[in-house]
Amino acid sequence: MTDAVERLGKKVLKFHEIIGEMLILLFQTICSFREAPRNIQSIFAQMAIIGYETLPVASVMAFFVGMVLALQTGVELQKYGSQNIIGAIVGHSMVRELGPVMTSFLVAGRAGSAMAAEIGVMKVYEEIDALKTLDISPVRYLAMPRLIACLICVPALVIYSDLIGIIGGAIISNLHPQIFVSYTTYYDSLTDALKLREIGNGLIKATAFGGIIALVCCYVGFKTSGGARGIGVSTTRSVVLSFMLILVADYFLTRLLM
Structure with missing residues (x-):
């Protein structure tokens, strides 16, 4: 019993230590x-x-997500004669949730893992120590450009993914024989339901997710140790931790922005 409590206490202390170090890095x-x-x-x-x-x-992902969303919802709505609102459903789903979350997952898996691996290699081979010797701040040289780039690029990618997903949904809605919603009806339903506030809320989420990706991946990279194996572990850890924090942040941001 004592050993179990001790292990739990160590894990709790380690968790708070990591949170503190990440906040200091931020x-x-x-x-x-x-x-x-x-x-x-x-x-x-x-x-x-x-x-x-x-x-x-992002184009492939968003296009097929929009198509699948329109296909699944359109077939069900057709049973009740309500397929005319499919544009509103696809637009809301892409802008509110699927666009920010799926795009952030994509950036974390593709670019975030590369960030952690690159910084991890520099840490393992003592290049970060060399920067300090040259009086160059590793945070300014490595973390700051990546954080700014994520804060700019993730919202831009989300806007692009939303548009591509909505276009994919419109194509399926028009071409699928069971659904068949004209482009005009699709567009009218979309514009009637989608408000600027919802688009803004999606971009707020995207900005927060971009910051999470950059912060987590840079932190994990800076903490890499153990040679080539350690680099692989850090790369995997950065992606998994980014996914988890994005989902947690998504819940709290959704509650806050409702």
Whole structure:
């Protein structure tokens, strides 16, 4: 019994230690924002990796998510003669939840894992210690450009994914013989139901998720140890932890923004 309580206590202390270290890293990164003009090239390089290079995968994901959403809901709505509101359902689903969450998962799996691996390699091979020796702040040089890039690119990708998903839903709604909703009806239903406030709430979520991805992946990268095996463990850990925190944050943000 004593051993079990001791193990539980160690886990609780470790959890709070990690949260504290992540908050310190976030504070240090935000404080280094004033140095952003000097690191503009690094920021644009990270934006290209996180944003531009993710566009093809985001396009495929969003298009088929929109199509599947329209197909599943449209067939069910057709049974009750309510398929004319399918545009509103697809739009609400993409803007409120699927767009921000699925896009953030995609960025975390694709770009976030690369962040953790790159910083982890630098930590294992003592390149971060070399930066400190040269009086270069690792937080300013590594974490700050990635955080700014995520805060900019994730909301932009979410807007793009929302549009592609809505287009995919419109195509299926028009072409599927069981549903057959005209583009005009689809568009009218979408515009009547979708308000600017909901779009804004989706972008708030996207910005928060982008910050979570950058913070978690940079923190895990900085804490990497143990050679090649440690790099692989850190990469996996960064993605899993990002997914979990995105879902937790999604719940609390949804409650806050309702």
